Amino acid sequence: MSTNSNDIPLGNLESQLFKIPEEDLTELVAKLERRALDPSKAPGVGKILDQLRPRLAILKPQRQATLVRFFTEPFADLLYTTGEPRKPVGRIPRTAIVPCYKLLQKHSEPSRIERYQQDLDTIEPDNDEALMTLGTGFWRYASGQLRRVIDEAEKDKLAKQALIESLGDPFLYSALKEIVGVLEVAVPVMELRKALPSTGMSHVTNANLEDICVALNTVHQKRPANAEFVVFVILARLRNPAMIVEIMQRVEEAGTLADVSAVTNVANEAIVSQTEEKIRTLGEKIQSSTSCKSMALQAEAYVKEVVGAASAIGNTGSRMQSRQVARTKTEMADLVRREMLEAQDNLTSANMNSLGGSSSARDQIVAQKGVEDRIISLRIASRFANELDLERDVNRRLAELEESVAEQSKKLLGDLKKRDYEVLSPEEAERQLFTQVRLTELLLGPEIANRLRLDGEQLLRDY
Incomplete structure (x- = not known):
């Protein structure tokens, strides 16, 4: 193998990510996943795999057929990857996988776990029928063992505290309960x-609607309280969370056996909780952005999700849920104003x-x-500024840039008329002219930019 995981410092992995050959990446991931089976090495391996995810999402290399991966498949x-100890409703942090799987191992027969792994090793990765057959038994066994652990913890405060301490973080206990909830209805x-x-x-x-109804009805017949996990999976697949309202309405019209009002309320809770999490995630995206344009595009995507959430909650949610989403919009506006607009003001001034x-x-x-980057980012921001009540902030900055560029263009044309070659060489004059033309085009449009170009070129011919 030409690429060794030990040869790439963690801090440089992101820059090397798309330079690793596909074959080597597949081998690297397999080695890392085998290493992750050692609890002492799992946290470090997890950090590396998190940095590899952008490439893995594109290439989707064959992953190691481990039982822990099979354990996570239903959920x-x-x-999601989190940087702080809190968990939105309907989402499970990746950091919960290893502690919860170790808990399963602790409360399982070692020979049975070993047999499941051996059976998994004999199945071809594309044999969905065989994998589902194995999963039907394994997921039922795993959920049963972990459910007993949770039930015992709920009856005894000391046992619950000990369980939370063994998991490592209080929020992982909530994740454990959701993992068990999904595993109990893993097949549908x-x-x-x-x-x-x-x-x-x-x-x-x-056809999608029919599949959703089948899943909800199957879960309702076996475990009605677990229908929320079907909703969480649907939400995870949607581009716009507001779609869940229409989906639930259509499900109800189709005559589902599930309690539509109950699952819709759960969906709203998940939307609110996941929308609140967007603030932290957007903050991380802004901090890691390499350009103003990237910041603005990230912000625009998140604003669309928050607006969609507000729409969904507005139709079917409670007043409290509506207030929570409204507060999230306010927090997002503060974040964008502070980190994307104000934080770049001094640099923009220096550049001008x-x-x-x-x-x-x-x-x-x-x-x-x-x-240029700043202008483009402000143009993007202007597309969603009204949603966050930031129109005045964005428009003021665009107006200031327009005024500055207009003044510089006027000064440049004046310098060209003076023909002071010692102050401004012909080469430098031409470069500055086309800089101003480009900025004018971005700010004021092609017609005004073209007039500036023609005036400047006329003066350059006599310069």
């Missing part, structure tokens, strides 16, 4: 996961001064790229 849609959940599009559902077909001053050509090129 795979609900997994897995059948629904297989039937629905993997991600980003923008509409629900009649570089363009209009005596900085080196290299510095001015860097400044131009910075100003």
